[in-house]
Amino acid sequence: MVKRIRVILAVLVILSISLLFLDFTGTAHFWLGWMAKIQFLPAILALNAGVVLFLLMLTLILGRIYCSIICPLGIFQDIVSWLSGKLQKGKRHFSYSPAKSWLRYGMLGILVLVFLLGLQSIVAIFDPYAAFGRMVTSLLSPLYGWGNNLLADWAEKMDSYAVYSVDVWIKGGAPLILAIATLVVITILAWRNGRTYCNTICPVGTLLGFLSKYSLFVPTLNKEMCISCGLCARSCKASCIDSKKKEIDYSRCVVCFDCMGTCKRGGVTYQRRSFKKSTSTPQVDTGRRAMLTASALLVASTAVKAAKKHVDGGLAHIEDKQVPQRQTPIVPPGALSIQNLTRRCTACQLCVSACPSQVLRPSSDLSRLMMPESSFERGYCRPECTRCSNACPTGAIQPITPEEKSSIQVGHAVFIKNNCVAYTRGVLCGNCARHCPVGAITMVPSDPKDESSIKIPAIDEERCIGCGACENLCPSRPFSAIYVEGHEVHKIV
Amino acid sequence: MSEDNKNDNKTREGRRAFLKLLGGGTLLASASLIGCHPNKEKQGNTNKDLVPAGGMTYRVSSSTGDKVSILGYGCMRLPTIKNGSARDTEDEIDQEQVNAQVDLALAQGINYFDTSPVYCKGRSEHAMGIALKRHPRNTYYIATKLSNFSSAYWPEKESKEMYYNSLKELQTDYIDYMLLHAIGQSGTAQDGTQLNGMEALQARYFDNGILDFLLKEREAGRIRNLGFSYHGDIKVFDYMLSMHDKYKWDFVQIQLNYVDWHYAKEVNPNNTNAEYLYAELEKRNIPAVIMEPLLGGRLAKLPDYLSTRLKQRDPEASVASWAFRYAGTFPKVLTVLSGMTYMEHLRDNLKTYSPLVPLTEEELSFLHDETARLMIEYPLVPCTGCQYCMPCEFGIDIPSIFTHYNKCVTEGYIVKNTQDENYRKARKTFLVGYDRSVPKLRQADHCIGCGQCTFACPQGIKIPDELHRIGEYVEKLKRESL
Numbered sequence: 005m006v007k008r009i010r011v012i013l014a015v016l017v018i019l020s021i022s023l024l025f026l027d028f029t030g031t032a033h034f035w036l037g038w039m040a041k042i043q044f045l046p047a048i049l050a051l052n053a054g055v056v057l058f059l060l061m062l063t064l065i066l067g068r069i070y071c072s073i074i075c076p077l078g079i080f081q082d083i084v085s086w087l088s089g090k091l092q093k094g095k096r097h098f099s100y101s102p103a104k105s106w107l108r109y110g111m112l113g114i115l116v117l118v119f120l121l122g123l124q125s126i127v128a129i130f131d132p133y134a135a136f137g138r139m140v141t142s143l144l145s146p147l148y149g150w151g152n153n154l155l156a157d158w159a160e161k162m163d164s165y166a167v168y169s170v171d172v173w174i175k176g177g178a179p180l181i182l183a184i185a186t187l188v189v190i191t192i193l194a195w196r197n198g199r200t201y202c203n204t205i206c207p208v209g210t211l212l213g214f215l216s217k218y219s220l221f222v223p224t225l226n227k228e229m230c231i232s233c234g235l236c237a238r239s240c241k242a243s244c245i246d247s248k249k250k251e252i253d254y255s256r257c258v259v260c261f262d263c264m265g266t267c268k269r270g271g272v273t274y275q276r277r278s279f280k281k282s283t284s285t286p287q288v289d290t291g292r293r294a295m296l297t298a299s300a301l302l303v304a305s306t307a308v309k310a311a312k313k314h315v316d317g318g319l320a321h322i323e324d325k326q327v328p329q330r331q332t333p334i335v336p337p338g339a340l341s342i343q344n345l346t347r348r349c350t351a352c353q354l355c356v357s358a359c360p361s362q363v364l365r366p367s368s369d370l371s372r373l374m375m376p377e378s379s380f381e382r383g384y385c386r387p388e389c390t391r392c393s394n395a396c397p398t399g400a401i402q403p404i405t406p407e408e409k410s411s412i413q414v415g416h417a418v419f420i421k422n423n424c425v426a427y428t429r430g431v432l433c434g435n436c437a438r439h440c441p442v443g444a445i446t447m448v449p450s451d452p453k454d455e456s457s458i459k460i461p462a463i464d465e466e467r468c469i470g471c472g473a474c475e476n477l478c479p480s481r482p483f484s485a486i487y488v489e490g491h492e493v494h495k496i497v
Numbered sequence: 498m499s500e501d502n503k504n505d506n507k508t509r510e511g512r513r514a515f516l517k518l519l520g521g522g523t524l525l526a527s528a529s530l531i532g533c534h535p536n537k538e539k540q541g542n543t544n545k546d547l548v549p550a551g552g553m554t555y556r557v558s559s560s561t562g563d564k565v566s567i568l569g570y571g572c573m574r575l576p577t578i579k580n581g582s583a584r585d586t587e588d589e590i591d592q593e594q595v596n597a598q599v600d601l602a603l604a605q606g607i608n609y610f611d612t613s614p615v616y617c618k619g620r621s622e623h624a625m626g627i628a629l630k631r632h633p634r635n636t637y638y639i640a641t642k643l644s645n646f647s648s649a650y651w652p653e654k655e656s657k658e659m660y661y662n663s664l665k666e667l668q669t670d671y672i673d674y675m676l677l678h679a680i681g682q683s684g685t686a687q688d689g690t691q692l693n694g695m696e697a698l699q700a701r702y703f704d705n706g707i708l709d710f711l712l713k714e715r716e717a718g719r720i721r722n723l724g725f726s727y728h729g730d731i732k733v734f735d736y737m738l739s740m741h742d743k744y745k746w747d748f749v750q751i752q753l754n755y756v757d758w759h760y761a762k763e764v765n766p767n768n769t770n771a772e773y774l775y776a777e778l779e780k781r782n783i784p785a786v787i788m789e790p791l792l793g794g795r796l797a798k799l800p801d802y803l804s805t806r807l808k809q810r811d812p813e814a815s816v817a818s819w820a821f822r823y824a825g826t827f828p829k830v831l832t833v834l835s836g837m838t839y840m841e842h843l844r845d846n847l848k849t850y851s852p853l854v855p856l857t858e859e860e861l862s863f864l865h866d867e868t869a870r871l872m873i874e875y876p877l878v879p880c881t882g883c884q885y886c887m888p889c890e891f892g893i894d895i896p897s898i899f900t901h902y903n904k905c906v907t908e909g910y911i912v913k914n915t916q917d918e919n920y921r922k923a924r925k926t927f928l929v930g931y932d933r934s935v936p937k938l939r940q941a942d943h944c945i946g947c948g949q950c951t952f953a954c955p956q957g958i959k960i961p962d963e964l965h966r967i968g969e970y971v972e973k974l975k976r977e978s979l
Contacts, residue, residue, distance in 0.1 A: 063737050130711065149605065150538070156933075160933055163931065165925050165929045166924050168932060168933070169932070169933070207762040317585060317617075317884035317887050317888070318587075318616055318618055318884075318887055318888040319887065319888050319889075319894060320888040320889060320890055320891065320892045321893060322892035322938050322939070323889075324791045374863070383937075386975065386976075387976060388975060388977065425945065425947075431945070431947040431949075432945075432946065432948075433942075433945035433946065433947065434946065434947045435942075435943070435946070438946075438965070439942060440970075452967045477942055477943060479891050479943065
């Protein structure tokens with residue numbers, strides 16, 4: 005019974021969180037946004053004391069139930085493990101293994117240290133929620149997008165406007181590679197031994213495990229009834245039941261209730277307990293895993309030559325825009341500063357998948373690996389949109405309103421004279437000025453002495469908020485004649 | 498689906514929509530019908546008898562005595578293998594389909610085929626050459642043009658090359674109807690200077706001696722009729738007609754439809770009322786060939802309240818058929834051109850013109866006074882989709898943007914403010930439909946306003962202004978700040 009409730013809740017949670025990462029309409033965030041906000045590490049980073057206290061209390065009372073019904077990566081491992089059991093019927097079973105405490109506490113220690121040193125991007129790799137987010141965004145989301153586009157094509161044929169198509173593109177190499185690596189490692193570990201990751205690497209698992217040693221309710225082996233048959237140990241995906249000694253390592257138990265069902269004698273019960281001793285010695289060891297660097301995208305381009313005959317019709321080729329070399333990266337409004345973002349971001353990609361304008365993408369910079377940054381080749385940071393700020397569960401991007409957004413300066417526009425079509429083609433353009441939402445660009449004669457000379461943009465850097473409309477809509481390709489330089493610290497203008 | 502296909506499908510859907518109306522009989526005949534369509538007398542459980550017994554109506558040219566079918570086949574949007582129109586896509590022309598349509602057209606009495614070296618991205622003449630070669634040369638008339646729009650073709654040698662190439666592509670040794678193409682339009686000289694209508698005319702046909710060359714070709718019999726098609730600057734039209742005694746124009750091609758009759762200026766300040774153009778030709782006894790009888794398809798897709806009125810008058814006739822009958826009703830009209838991409842276009846037009854039932858005085862006035870007046874009160878962009886503005890150097894898909902905008906106007910999806918009753922639906926329809934019809938990078942907000950397209954537009958639309966206006970509307974919709 006309790007197991008069934010656990011399974012139902014877990015399935016609901018993993019579906020909801022996946023949907024949160026897949027949905028691009030913003031509807032899922034409205035209903036399910038809180039699910040990301042009750043994740044442990046994001047809540048800590050958001051300094052969300054309420055949620056953190058609740059999760060700690062929950063663990064102290066019920067054990068590591070968080071790992072079974074709230075953590076999406078945990079649920080994912082349970083699914084893999086369950087499938088593995090189904091497919092190798094009878095052949096596979098778990099077995100007890102002693103706790104690898106030196107590895108667990110070592111990892112936790114290193115990650116805390118690394119976090120204090122400001123290398124948040126390394127912590128982000130191991131955060132279970134973010135790891136799950138990256139897998140969904142990098143691997144599942146393109147499929148979802150394509151599926152949606154098929155549906156949109158169909159809707160178009162039916163003259164329906166209910167479904168619209170979206171751009172599907174690989175936003176960053178690092179999250180993709182890491183997502184594949186995570187998927188492979190986690191799947192292999194879960195397929196063979198259940199919750200290995202949770203009880204060796206996962207910093208959240210280790211921390212909650214430390215608490216759950218003292219939790220009020222625990223699965224308990226009834227020593228009188230137990231005949232050390234080992235059935236419960238074979239069903240324990242956390243490998244924490246030592247049936248010979250008739251003991252359970254509560255620091256590793258994720259309260260899945262699987263053992264209760266297997267004991268033929270009803271010897272396992274979930275109940276309040278009387279405390280016993282348990283030991284564990286932290287040990288420090290070097291970390292593992294190498295970092296991966298991102299690969300750059302090559303954009304092929306071909307020049308168009310106007311057909312001599314000027315036949316009617318046809319579309320000119322549009323060269324893709326390339327990312328300009330920004331001295332300071334641009335982070336979305338609400339991030340407050342690059343430092344705030346890097347301190348709090350777990351690189352879960354929720355903001356990236358929420359961005360409807362194709363602006364946010366994971367950074368390939370090592371110090372901010374996979375954390376969001378803005379670039380305007382495919383769209384610009386639209387004035388009415390605040391989706392990333394509302395989606396962020398960690399407070400790396402703080403919630404803002406569209407009104408606030410209109411006065412947050414995340415960077416400023418810079419003019420590159422040599423790229424401007426006024427010079428390169430001698431045509432009057434002014435598209436940057438026409439689309440600047442804050443009126444920070446004025447078109448002025450290029451020759452101060454000659455009023456009738458061709459006009460070029462003059463930027464009021466103080467007024468500019470760095471939304472990138474000018475950069476995105478500049479006709480100069482592949483490099484815009486006007487682009488945005490980020491600011492370390494965001495200002496209110 | 499490729500972006501290019503969409504437009505064609507849309508045109509087709511529009512067509513289909515009214516054909517559906519036609520067959521569905523949503524508006525059943527009322528007892529007192531004013532129209533006099535021949536089908537009405539007959540009884541039957543289908544409406545399949547496409548060509549009534551009377552057969553195609555013909556007009557005799559006062560210049561050469563040619564007996565020309567009142568329906569002329571416009572070859573500027575031939576079908577492609579992907580079921581689009583070859584004017585809008587790079588897809589290969591569906592030669593088999595072209596052949597089939599030409600066969601049906603000839604069998605049903607159409608004998609005038611109008612093409613140009615620039616139509617269908619320069620592929621129309623070739624395809625028509627293949628299709629027509631399969632029939633005896635004396636059973637049809639070929640019309641083509643000297644389409645030397647680009648200044649690269651202004652020198653004598655290049656212009657002549659274009660002419661000889663037409664003969665080669667069309668696999669013939671004479672042209673029945675040769676036109677100076679779209680005179681009255683402004684042009685751009687090789688050094689980039691903008692020429693007005695008269696200057697462009699001089700540069701394209703007079704300075705290089707090409708008109709003299711064509712006149713000689715006419716004397717030699719390799720051109721049987723010489724004329725011109727006209728758009729734009731009225732000075733050029735008047736000048737050309739004033740030279741009629743010298744050049745003896747055998748025919749002139751003008752834009753005529755029930756909106757342009759009285760309201761050409763309202764549609765577009767550069768244009769002149771068809772009433773004037775037609776009267777000038779009639780005065781000089783010059784046969785008129787009619788282009789844009791549907792005003793770029795707009796008269797086939799009228800706003801609902803207007804199409805309903807036409808349906809009430811004749812529930813079995815298509816909306817487009819009214820415009821075709823209108824153009825054909827004028828006695829000096831030699832032929833009415835229709836760019837028929839699909840078999841159903843052809844069938845519907847054949848039905849209208851076999852035989853043509855001329856409009857009554859009352860019907861004429863109903864169309865060019867009442868209906869046209871209501872039309873121009875509707876703020877559509879007067880784009881006919883001719884694609885002369887394309888390709889835009891900056892990649893903007895100008896005609897598709899206008900098509901989408903006009904479609905939304907016609908269907909009532911343009912809103913004034915957020916309080917409008919259908920605001921939500923209109924916003925979604927406009928924005929989702931916009932992204933579907935025009936790829937983001939080719940939308941109006943990317944127009945820099947360089948204005949090069951304006952010179953190419955035969956309708957004289959201030960394209961950048963219109964694009965910026967539409968761009969602003971989209972921006973307001975997106976920000977919900979209407």
